[in-house]
Amino acid sequence: MSVDRLFDLASSHHREGRLDLAESHYREVIGNDPTHWTARFGLAQVLIRRDRFDEAISWLTPLLKRENGEGDAAAVYRQLGLAEACAGRPVRALAHFERVLEHEPDDAAIVHLVANLQQALGLDQAADASYRRALALKPLILIPAAVTPPDFRVLFVFAPGAGNTPIEYLVANAPFESNVVTVLPDMDYDFERLRGYADVVVNLVSDVDRGQASLGFAASFIGALGRVAVNPPERIAHTSREAVARRLAGVPGCRVPQTRLHPACDLHAMTAQAAPPPPFPVLVRPAGTHGGEAFEKIDDLPQLQAFLAKHVARHYYLTPYVDYRSNDGYFRKYRFFYVDDEILPYHLAVDHRWKVHHTTTGMADHPWMQAEEQAFLDDPWRVFGTAQREALRAVRDTIGLDYFGIDCALGDDGTLVVFEVNASMLVHGNNEQFPYKTEAVERIKRAFHAMLEKRVPSR
Numbered sequence: 001m002s003v004d005r006l007f008d009l010a011s012s013h014h015r016e017g018r019l020d021l022a023e024s025h026y027r028e029v030i031g032n033d034p035t036h037w038t039a040r041f042g043l044a045q046v047l048i049r050r051d052r053f054d055e056a057i058s059w060l061t062p063l064l065k066r067e068n069g070e071g072d073a074a075a076v077y078r079q080l081g082l083a084e085a086c087a088g089r090p091v092r093a094l095a096h097f098e099r100v101l102e103h104e105p106d107d108a109a110i111v112h113l114v115a116n117l118q119q120a121l122g123l124d125q126a127a128d129a130s131y132r133r134a135l136a137l138k139p140l141i142l143i144p145a146a147v148t149p150p151d152f153r154v155l156f157v158f159a160p161g162a163g164n165t166p167i168e169y170l171v172a173n174a175p176f177e178s179n180v181v182t183v184l185p186d187m188d189y190d191f192e193r194l195r196g197y198a199d200v201v202v203n204l205v206s207d208v209d210r211g212q213a214s215l216g217f218a219a220s221f222i223g224a225l226g227r228v229a230v231n232p233p234e235r236i237a238h239t240s241r242e243a244v245a246r247r248l249a250g251v252p253g254c255r256v257p258q259t260r261l262h263p264a265c266d267l268h269a270m271t272a273q274a275a276p277p278p279p280f281p282v283l284v285r286p287a288g289t290h291g292g293e294a295f296e297k298i299d300d301l302p303q304l305q306a307f308l309a310k311h312v313a314r315h316y317y318l319t320p321y322v323d324y325r326s327n328d329g330y331f332r333k334y335r336f337f338y339v340d341d342e343i344l345p346y347h348l349a350v351d352h353r354w355k356v357h358h359t360t361t362g363m364a365d366h367p368w369m370q371a372e373e374q375a376f377l378d379d380p381w382r383v384f385g386t387a388q389r390e391a392l393r394a395v396r397d398t399i400g401l402d403y404f405g406i407d408c409a410l411g412d413d414g415t416l417v418v419f420e421v422n423a424s425m426l427v428h429g430n431n432e433q434f435p436y437k438t439e440a441v442e443r444i445k446r447a448f449h450a451m452l453e454k455r456v457p458s459r
Contacts, residue, residue: 003032007039014042019432022046037063044079051430053087074103078110090117108138112182119161131160131182139189140197143171143178150177152456155198157221157229159183159214163207163288165231165403166426169441170448176200183217191224200455201227206423208240209288209315230402230455231423239399241287241317244421247398253391255415259319261287264308267316271305281321286313290424292355297321323354324409324417331356333419334376334383337405337427338396339447340454343389345380345440346405346427348373364433377440384410391416402451 010025026043029036040059047056060083063076081096094117100110115130145151154171158164158180171178179197181189183205205211205218219233238247245259269275284307285295294311298304308316325331333356335346349358350369363369376383384392388410395406395418405425409417427444431437 003029003036006032007036010039010042014046019046019050023050041076041079044083048079048083048086049430050432051086053083056083074100077103081113085113085117090120093117094121106137108134109141111137112141115160127160128184131184132187135182135184135187139181139194141180143174143180145175145177146173147175151175152199152453153177153179153197154200154202154452155194155225155227156180156202156204157183157218159205159211159218162205162211162214163209163290163424164204164211165202165206165423166428167202167204169428170445172429174449176449176452180204183214183221185217189221189224195225195227198225198227199457200452201225201229202452203229203231203233203236205233206231206236206239207288207290208237208243212237228455230451231404235400236423239401239404239422241319241420241422244399245319248395248418248421251391251394251398253387253414253416254395254418255322255411256418257283257320257322259317262316262318264312264314264316267304267308267318271301271308273301277301277304278318279320283319283321285317286311287315287317288313292357292360295355297354321354322417324411325354326410327412331409333407333409334380335405335407335425336380336392337403337425337444338399338401339403339444340451342447343392343396344444344447345377346444347437347440348376370434370436373434374436377437384416385414387414388416395421403448 006025006029010022010029013019013022013025023043023046026039026046029039030043033039040063044056044059047053047059057080060076060080064073077096077099081093081100084090084096085093094114097110097114097117100107101114104110111130111134115127115134118127118130154176156167156178160182167178177197181194201222203218203222205214208215215233215237222229222232240261241259242261245256248254248256249258266275270277281297281299283295284298284304289295296303296307298307330350330352331354333349335349337344337346347358349356349361350363350372351361361369363373381389392406395416399421401423404421404423406418407420409419411417427441429438429441431441
């Protein structure tokens, strides 16, 4: 088969999401023509989508050194920035995106990415300037619809550094047009023009600890638009970890460890034995953080003192530890997403450690774990019986958001053990190791689309 034909096949598979075939054909092209710039670039893009970031970088870097000037340096720096960002290396990602702007200084989307990274790295003044520049260049970030004309338009309200709901997967290849607007204080907005992009409005500001001030800006902004919003800021304001634990405390069928927010000075007083210590063991995390990197089980005051020295913050959440092991000794953490009136399974994470995160478990090496997760995703109500389903519904009614996630377990007495409830949880489609998850994830995406369509005024 000719090189041109192989490349056409690789490109076709790439566009259609058949990444294994795309990779194979790109490699065939390169085997026949090692200098084929576009095939090497395409292979790197595929590797990024397959979460093989360092391998992608090893293919991209030589493309910057082509003596004949072939190719697009800005495009290469853009992909390098994406790979480094996905690999969790924001400093390197920022440097690459800044190189993109040397070639294309008016790329508003890249300016916005630079601002996000500056914000994440604590470069607040630089981030504020970049966000304002991005808004001046282009008030809206457009994610085109998969159809022309789009079925409707959605305006997503975003606030820098405020723990926004991740939507990249949810809006990809959607039948509606997505427009993201950044909300900043002291900015003039053309609300009359913005209403034309707002058949539906979605508030993305979802982390109370990181976005308390931004929730006020978002509420004023949406109020000026005169539109009802999905996940309105006024409801998000009552979803801090402490507020959720307090609100769910009396829900029948639920066991909710009562999380409390503590100023750093109070915890330092405990470690100095100048204040009563909490009942150990206790789970500690800095306010405004998610995931497991700065989240530990503390068994005594010296451990608490070491944690505070390692993870410096103004406030911390303390949560009583609950041993939720199943009878076989494994910990099981279930995640559902609430989308309008639906409660949809997203994953089951199984591990021998109490701190369970799907990406850090050994599930890829244990077929029985995968089989159990697949059975849960196919029919969650065989695992969660009538009482547990009613408890999940009661959680939905109490929280009152249109879209959010819940992490929970099943106690040995059948109670729903609730760990976390918020609208900041991630839905993604990178399920190559666990292909059976795809349909469950797609169900959430379809439900999200239906929820938005239902809110279009003319419908």
